[in-house]
Amino acid sequence: MVQGNNQSLGSPVNRIKITGFWASRSLTQSPNLTFTQRLREWWHYLVFRSVMFSLDLAFWKNKISLWIRRYLGLRPGEGFEDEMERTMRGLAKSNLGVDVSSSAFEG
Numbered sequence: 400m401v402q403g404n405n406q407s408l409g410s411p412v413n414r415i416k417i418t419g420f421w422a423s424r425s426l427t428q429s430p431n432l433t434f435t436q437r438l439r440e441w442w443h444y445l446v447f448r449s450v451m452f453s454l455d456l457a458f459w460k461n462k463i464s465l466w467i468r469r470y471l472g473l474r475p476g477e478g479f480e481d482e483m484e485r486t487m488r489g490l491a492k493s494n495l496g497v498d499v500s501s502s503a504f505e506g
Contacts, residue, residue, distance in 0.1 A: 419454075427441055
């Protein structure tokens, strides 16, 4: 549902970041971890946050690029969701040999 809204509204929120942060909460909050396990989980969490930061940079680069193109009167291009959909379709085709229809990503 959020993906469909993002595509129709021009990606107002970074849904990957929101989903990822909610999914990562349990990494460091497990009460039954030893000190070594807790350190390892914090390291995994740090790596995760770094990856999420890079996704955030990609999201905002795309968003700012769209704003600039609109301001200059150029063709706006595609939003973050559209670009991600195109990338996922290409990944499925090249790695799995599967053609994914455009309706598969509609919200």
